[in-house]
Amino acid sequence: MKKTTPDTEIKNKIYNVARKLFVEKGYHRASIPDLVxxxxxxxxxxxxxxxxxxxxxxxxxxxxxxxxLNKYDCYVRPRQSGREKVRYFVKMMFEWADTDLIxxxxxxxxxxxxxLNCNFTICTAEGLEAVKEIISCGQACGEFxxxxxxxxxxxxxxxxxxxxELKTDGVITxxxxxxxxxxxxxxxxxxxx
Amino acid sequence: MKKTTPDTEIKNKIYNVARKLFVEKGYHRASIPDLVxxxxxxxxxxxxxxxxxxxxxxxxxxxxxxxxLNKYDCYVRPRQSGREKVRYFVKMMFEWADTDLIxxxxxxxxxxxxxLNCNFTICTAEGLEAVKEIISCGQACGEFxxxxxxxxxxxxxxxxxxxxELKTDGVITxxxxxxxxxxxxxxxxxxxx
Amino acid sequence: MKKTTPDTEIKNKIYNVARKLFVEKGYHRASIPDLVxxxxxxxxxxxxxxxxxxxxxxxxxxxxxxxxLNKYDCYVRPRQSGREKVRYFVKMMFEWADTDLIxxxxxxxxxxxxxLNCNFTICTAEGLEAVKEIISCGQACGEFxxxxxxxxxxxxxxxxxxxxELKTDGVITxxxxxxxxxxxxxxxxxxxx
Amino acid sequence: MKKTTPDTEIKNKIYNVARKLFVEKGYHRASIPDLVxxxxxxxxxxxxxxxxxxxxxxxxxxxxxxxxLNKYDCYVRPRQSGREKVRYFVKMMFEWADTDLIxxxxxxxxxxxxxLNCNFTICTAEGLEAVKEIISCGQACGEFxxxxxxxxxxxxxxxxxxxxELKTDGVITxxxxxxxxxxxxxxxxxxxx
DNA sequence: CATGAATGAGCATTCATTCAT
DNA sequence: CATGAATGAATGCTCATTCAT
Numbered sequence: 001m002k003k004t005t006p007d008t009e010i011k012n013k014i015y016n017v018a019r020k021l022f023v024e025k026g027y028h029r030a031s032i033p034d035l036v037x038x039x040x041x042x043x044x045x046x047x048x049x050x051x052x053x054x055x056x057x058x059x060x061x062x063x064x065x066x067x068x069l070n071k072y073d074c075y076v077r078p079r080q081s082g083r084e085k086v087r088y089f090v091k092m093m094f095e096w097a098d099t100d101l102i103x104x105x106x107x108x109x110x111x112x113x114x115x116l117n118c119n120f121t122i123c124t125a126e127g128l129e130a131v132k133e134i135i136s137c138g139q140a141c142g143e144f145x146x147x148x149x150x151x152x153x154x155x156x157x158x159x160x161x162x163x164x165e166l167k168t169d170g171v172i173t174x175x176x177x178x179x180x181x182x183x184x185x186x187x188x189x190x191x192x193x
Numbered sequence: 194m195k196k197t198t199p200d201t202e203i204k205n206k207i208y209n210v211a212r213k214l215f216v217e218k219g220y221h222r223a224s225i226p227d228l229v230x231x232x233x234x235x236x237x238x239x240x241x242x243x244x245x246x247x248x249x250x251x252x253x254x255x256x257x258x259x260x261x262l263n264k265y266d267c268y269v270r271p272r273q274s275g276r277e278k279v280r281y282f283v284k285m286m287f288e289w290a291d292t293d294l295i296x297x298x299x300x301x302x303x304x305x306x307x308x309l310n311c312n313f314t315i316c317t318a319e320g321l322e323a324v325k326e327i328i329s330c331g332q333a334c335g336e337f338x339x340x341x342x343x344x345x346x347x348x349x350x351x352x353x354x355x356x357x358e359l360k361t362d363g364v365i366t367x368x369x370x371x372x373x374x375x376x377x378x379x380x381x382x383x384x385x386x
Numbered sequence: 387m388k389k390t391t392p393d394t395e396i397k398n399k400i401y402n403v404a405r406k407l408f409v410e411k412g413y414h415r416a417s418i419p420d421l422v423x424x425x426x427x428x429x430x431x432x433x434x435x436x437x438x439x440x441x442x443x444x445x446x447x448x449x450x451x452x453x454x455l456n457k458y459d460c461y462v463r464p465r466q467s468g469r470e471k472v473r474y475f476v477k478m479m480f481e482w483a484d485t486d487l488i489x490x491x492x493x494x495x496x497x498x499x500x501x502l503n504c505n506f507t508i509c510t511a512e513g514l515e516a517v518k519e520i521i522s523c524g525q526a527c528g529e530f531x532x533x534x535x536x537x538x539x540x541x542x543x544x545x546x547x548x549x550x551e552l553k554t555d556g557v558i559t560x561x562x563x564x565x566x567x568x569x570x571x572x573x574x575x576x577x578x579x
Numbered sequence: 580m581k582k583t584t585p586d587t588e589i590k591n592k593i594y595n596v597a598r599k600l601f602v603e604k605g606y607h608r609a610s611i612p613d614l615v616x617x618x619x620x621x622x623x624x625x626x627x628x629x630x631x632x633x634x635x636x637x638x639x640x641x642x643x644x645x646x647x648l649n650k651y652d653c654y655v656r657p658r659q660s661g662r663e664k665v666r667y668f669v670k671m672m673f674e675w676a677d678t679d680l681i682x683x684x685x686x687x688x689x690x691x692x693x694x695l696n697c698n699f700t701i702c703t704a705e706g707l708e709a710v711k712e713i714i715s716c717g718q719a720c721g722e723f724x725x726x727x728x729x730x731x732x733x734x735x736x737x738x739x740x741x742x743x744e745l746k747t748d749g750v751i752t753x754x755x756x757x758x759x760x761x762x763x764x765x766x767x768x769x770x771x772x
Numbered sequence: 773c774a775t776g777a778a779t780g781a782g783c784a785t786t787c788a789t790t791c792a793t
Numbered sequence: 794c795a796t797g798a799a800t801g802a803a804t805g806c807t808c809a810t811t812c813a814t
Binding site for chain 4: 414531536539540546548572576577
Binding site: 026028029128145147148150151152153154155157158159160161162163166171172179182183186187189190191 | 347353375376382
């Protein structure tokens with residue numbers, strides 16, 4: 001994994017505050033002056049560490065994607081059955097959301113297409129690939145229904161994303177990790193052949 | 194249903210172009226000059242018909258919400274079983290998305306909370322109520338699993354939203370209406386007791 | 387006296403509301419939309435009766451000037467002595483201010499130079515002439531001090547304007563007409579030889 | 580005295596040009612682009628140094644008020660008799676007007692009430708207090724007539740303001756300082772018991 | 773006569789970015 | 794490395810005015 005994450009203290013400050021603001025207010029409403037205010041760092045310092053606001057956003061985004069892919073490799077890929085992969089995918093996302101809702105929301109909602117030229121959410125590009133891999137594994141061994149795989153992918157990612165949104169919006173108040181098994185089971189009961 | 198939709202030709206032009214741009218570029222990136230360019234209407238005309246950009250967005254948003262609620266009342270509420278309600282909800286959303294993807298996406302993604310003071314997506318506020326109504330109906334008669342209703346709600350709305358996103362992103366190319374039965378069945382198999 | 391004052395009901399409405407707003411908010415802050423709001427008259431009607439906002443202001447201003455000159459001719463000019471002229475000038479202004487503070491303030495403060503190309507306050511142009519006439523009359527017959535007439539003019543107009551300002555600002559609450567004799571006497575005691 | 584006056588060169592430039600334009604054209608007609616044109620400073624620089632046009636005006640205004648109050652404390656307050664106070668007040672204002680007509684006119688005419696929330700001219704608020712102090716001192720020791728003090732105040736401030744206006748309008752061409760004694764004497768002859 | 777939709781120049785302000793210190 | 798003064802394009806919006814009805 002390419003390490004893009006900042007290492008000096010001040011760079012870290014900028015990075016973290018930026019991620020928070022981008023999620024809270026959206027990329028366009030989070031201005032450099034906002035960032036300066038919220039971080040206590042100078043304009044100059046921001047432009048010293050990042051070539052532009054857009055590049056700062058891209059860095060944050062790519063780090064989140066890489067984190068996602070890493071987590072996926074660790075948590076999900078090693079599982080043998082489709083059912084287990086689904087369970088661990090839910091577990092991975094819910095625990096991550098409990099730990100760092102900001103990053104997860106960035107991944108889900110920062111709507112990079114508006115900002116960057118890439119178009120990534122968990123179910124698009126690399127994200128979509130991950131979920132499709134779960135599906136094709138489950139379908140290959142006859143564990144999942146032999147229907148349109150895109151549809152099954154939506155059955156996996158859709159509820160997970162919704163749950164995280166509902167957590168973010170305060171509709172769900174308990175930790176998502178309490179709901180891992182129930183959610184995974186429900187999703188699995190839709191997929192199972 | 195309160196009719197907020199514009200009636201003069203030019204007001205309509207502004208309204209439609211605005212909705213399109215707000216979805217395509219997001220509220221903040223869709224500037225008034227953009228709107229002027231895209232619609233051929235003058236700045237003054239926009240402000241003659243709508244008191245502000247924000248109010249224009251709010252009008253569009255409320256119209257979409259009202260449309261959703263109306264459709265829900267017509268399509269979904271009259272169905273007797275939970276299964277039928279789910280099927281007609283999927284049908285309603287997929288056919289709507291095929292007919293007017295812009296409005297549906299506005300509803301799903303325009304993220305009005307950034308802009309407006311309301312916070313509505315199909316699964317929040319009125320939208321959430323609609324889906325919860327489906328769930329509680331299905332649970333009341335023992336048709337659906339007696340688990341956390343929020344979770345079941347996410348199992349309904351999540352996949353639908355995902356499918357519409359995938360259609361928007363071009364991952365799905367066929368009309369969503371081709372996938373109504375399959376999707377509804379899949380969702381139902383997750384919910385069923 | 388050239389009669390510029392409007393005669394139709396609607397023209398009158400525009401005229402009176404405009405004068406009020408020009409004094410209250412100043413010419414530049416009193417917008418045509420404000421005028422429409424405050425008068426209930428349509429934009430079109432305003433432009434039907436007056437060629438432009440500036441011309442409307444000029445009309446109002448010239449009427450006020452003409453009114454001033456007429457009043458001067460009636461009240462002040464016929465007086466024989468400087469003392470009487472001063473007394474009647476004070477009387478004229480104070481009674482006018484009690485009756486129609488708006489017009490008087492327009493005359494004093496609308497600062498037409500900002501707006502129009504004329505530069506008139508009671509003590510400039512025609513206004514100045516009036517006061518200078520009082521002074522030269524009083525000086526000619528040895529009633530007033532033989533000092534710089536401009537200075538004496540300032541001694542007449544300055545206190546009168548100040549009193550009207552203080553009335554407008556609410557510092558003086560009683561009718562100015564109660565103060566006519568006292569004021570005139572005070573001014574006269576400064577001028578008298 | 581709180582020092583609000585700017586200290587960097589560019590801030591000074593903005594400040595001085597703004598004061599000049601506000602007096603010449605009035606607050607509302609003096610636009611930021613005008614300011615940019617007249618000062619050679621960029622828009623950004625203006626907003627870097629002052630949070631808004633209104634705050635810029637308020638700063639200028641408050642500085643002028645403070646300057647007035649300081650001058651009053653130095654020149655007028657130490658005088659013992661009412662006559663001397665009047666003389667020094669005239670002297671202070673006339674010399675100030677000769678030196679910096681712009682600031683004095685700002686104080687007299689910028690009509691901040693339209694803009695700001697304070698309502699200060701020499702004879703209102705702090706200004707009025709200053710003149711009233713002169714009056715009450717003179718009345719206390721029987722030097723001035725025992726009439727309505729507001730009236731006496733108008734006899735002091737009115738002619739002074741008129742003279743400065745006449746100087747500004749070009750009616751008076753010689754330095755006002757030539758007229759100090761004559762003016763003070765005239766005013767005093769009105770006040771004296 | 774009267775209306776009000778339409779126009780577009782102009783305004784106050786924000787913001788990403790540069791660069792001299 | 795770090796600062797923050799300076800820039801000016803771009804934005805949302807207001808307003809005097811025109812003109813078809």
